[in-house]
Amino acid sequence: MATEAVATGHPAVGDQVYVLARRALFRVLRQPAQIIFPFVFPLLLFAVNAAGLDAATQLPGFPADDYRDFALAVPFMQGALFIAINAGTDLARDIETGFLNRLRLTPMHAPALLAGQLGGVIAVGVMQAIAYVIVGLAVGVGFQSGPLGIVVLLALSMLISFAFAAIGAFLALKFGSGEAVQGFFPLLFVMVFLSSSSLPRNLLETDWFRTVATYNPVSYLIEGIRSLIITGWDAEALALGFGVGAAMLAIALVAASAALRTRVGRG
Amino acid sequence: MRRFASVAWGVGWRSIHNAFSNPAILLPSLLFPLFFLAAFAGGLSAIGDVPSFDYDPGYTAFQYVFVFLQSAAFGGVFTGFGIARDFENGFARRLMLAAPSRSGIIAGYAIGALTRWLFTGAVVTAAALLGGMDVPGRGADLFGLLVLGMLMNVCAILWACGVAMRLRTEQAGSLIQMPVFLILFLAPVYVPIELLKGWVEAAASINPATPVVEAGRGLLAGAPEKVGLALGVLVAAAVLMAVWARTGLRRAERAGA
Numbered sequence: 430m431a432t433e434a435v436a437t438g439h440p441a442v443g444d445q446v447y448v449l450a451r452r453a454l455f456r457v458l459r460q461p462a463q464i465i466f467p468f469v470f471p472l473l474l475f476a477v478n479a480a481g482l483d484a485a486t487q488l489p490g491f492p493a494d495d496y497r498d499f500a501l502a503v504p505f506m507q508g509a510l511f512i513a514i515n516a517g518t519d520l521a522r523d524i525e526t527g528f529l530n531r532l533r534l535t536p537m538h539a540p541a542l543l544a545g546q547l548g549g550v551i552a553v554g555v556m557q558a559i560a561y562v563i564v565g566l567a568v569g570v571g572f573q574s575g576p577l578g579i580v581v582l583l584a585l586s587m588l589i590s591f592a593f594a595a596i597g598a599f600l601a602l603k604f605g606s607g608e609a610v611q612g613f614f615p616l617l618f619v620m621v622f623l624s625s626s627s628l629p630r631n632l633l634e635t636d637w638f639r640t641v642a643t644y645n646p647v648s649y650l651i652e653g654i655r656s657l658i659i660t661g662w663d664a665e666a667l668a669l670g671f672g673v674g675a676a677m678l679a680i681a682l683v684a685a686s687a688a689l690r691t692r693v694g695r696g
Numbered sequence: 697m698r699r700f701a702s703v704a705w706g707v708g709w710r711s712i713h714n715a716f717s718n719p720a721i722l723l724p725s726l727l728f729p730l731f732f733l734a735a736f737a738g739g740l741s742a743i744g745d746v747p748s749f750d751y752d753p754g755y756t757a758f759q760y761v762f763v764f765l766q767s768a769a770f771g772g773v774f775t776g777f778g779i780a781r782d783f784e785n786g787f788a789r790r791l792m793l794a795a796p797s798r799s800g801i802i803a804g805y806a807i808g809a810l811t812r813w814l815f816t817g818a819v820v821t822a823a824a825l826l827g828g829m830d831v832p833g834r835g836a837d838l839f840g841l842l843v844l845g846m847l848m849n850v851c852a853i854l855w856a857c858g859v860a861m862r863l864r865t866e867q868a869g870s871l872i873q874m875p876v877f878l879i880l881f882l883a884p885v886y887v888p889i890e891l892l893k894g895w896v897e898a899a900a901s902i903n904p905a906t907p908v909v910e911a912g913r914g915l916l917a918g919a920p921e922k923v924g925l926a927l928g929v930l931v932a933a934a935v936l937m938a939v940w941a942r943t944g945l946r947r948a949e950r951a952g953a
Contacts, residue, residue, distance in 0.1 A: 466870075473878075480896030481886045484746045615724065622735040628742055638738040 442541050449545020454552050456519060467511030467557060471504035472564055485628060492629055493659045501565045502655035503626045505586045506647060508557040509593040510617045516550040517597030517610035524605045533693050543685055547594045554590030558583050573661040582657045588674040589650050595681030602688035624648040649673040699797040707804020711775065715812050725774045725812060729767035729820045733760065737827065743886060751888065753830040753917050760824040761912040762885055767820055768848040769876050771813030776856020776872045779805055783864035792949065802857050802941050809853035810846060817845055832918035840923060841915045844908055847930035852876055854937030861944035883909045904929045
């Protein structure tokens with residue numbers, strides 16, 4: 430990387446990504462609301478729902494004896510929503526304040542810009558995921574897949590965070606305003622609820638709801654995480670979880686890159 | 697009294713006009729309850745099959761009551777966001793300069809919130825009926841449910857008023873919303889209180905929203921219970937919140953807002 434910098438006189442791509450990622454990370458860390466709310470809100474909902482819906486474990490065919498084991502997967506998804514909105518809002522602020530335009534005047538590579546912005550927010554996503562695992566262990570959630578399963582769970586969670594951060598970046602680059610990005614939060618929130626977040630799909634009695642949950646990619650992300658907690662090693666669930674997460678990431682990155690090219694091409 | 701009424705009517709009309717002429721304001725307050733009704737009644741309908749789940753009208757009706765009351769509370773919250781916005785963009789300052797009766801401002805916002813919610817409540821009710829909800833309750837019972845909703849809405853808007861007038865910034869939104877959200881979700885949302893266990897059962901048993909939700913469900917089922925307690929809780933809360941809102945207004949006046 431240093432050789433490349435010497436040869437071209439410009440910072441290497443890796444250095445550019447590092448600088449921007451560091452900036453993005455410290456920007457998040459300097460805003461308590463961007464840390465506290467994404468940590469606290471999902472865990473609060475987890476506590477309320479896990480206690481309030483414990484009676485669901487009495488349903489024939491319910492896959493866990495304790496609803497907390499079933500429900501722990503959901504905070505990872507809700508945390509990803511906040512990742513999306515925070516990533517998008519921060520990038521939108523850079524657009525609105527003209528920082529992106531000033532970056533265009535530098536030898537900054539466009540992919541480095543995207544990677545740097547996302548890198549910082551994803552670091553927060555990793556911290557979130559670790560916190561959720563710790564809370565789960567503290568309240569007695571049993572991870573059937575063991576310690577290696579927790580590592581895989583964190584990897585899947587990071588993939589999901591990356592995918593949602595890319596979605597947030599796309600929204601910011603497409604619409605150029607933080608308000609527009611935040612306007613999408615309810616839609617993303619709805620996607621989590623209209624999934625198998627509260628009951629497994631085979632126990633969803635309402636036909637239209639079960640159909641929506643079946644086509645909702647969020648269901649497979651949740652089920653992938655959940656399988657590591659309540660089942661152990663479910664190859665199909667993991668393949669679908671990682672597959673859907675990777676597909677979402679790929680689509681979101683392509684869309685964000687296209688939006689970035691359009692955005693930096695503007696005056 | 698005339699000055700109070702004219703200010704209340706003016707502020708109320710403005711609030712109603714803003715809400716109904718701006719989809720960005722009206723739609724969230726309309727869509728969120730519908731979404732919760734769909735998610736809870738649709739996604740959790742199997743909970744109705746849990747042994748000892750005992751609510752004759754069924755799970756859709758069980759959830760409808762909660763969503764109906766929740767929409768009333770959040771109708772007040774959403775109007776509170778508008779009050780905070782009015783302070784932040786300077787409109788509230790001009791309003792307080794011009795209004796001959798500043799208490800009428802609070803009443804006006806309350807009229808706006810209540811009108812918006814009556815529309816939302818009607819839409820949510822229509823959606824639930826279209827979804828096949830069973831309604832054993834009779835006219836008087838359903839009127840009682842409506843009264844509970846209206847009082848809930850009044851308590852929420854007065855709470856939101858007090859917060860917005862104290863903080864006078866749109867960032868007050870979280871502070872307005874969170875306590876209302878917590879109070880509602882620590883009531884028996886998904887199952888009757890008899891089926892709750894652990895800390896959430898303890899929380900629900902002391903939560904003032906619990907008798908309100910239970911009374912609402914009883915009224916819809918045509919088997920009223922705890923109605924007196926629920927009305928007492930709501931009237932007491934409304935009085936407290938009225939004091940909260942009025943003292944908030946006084947703080948805004950002193951701050952020169």
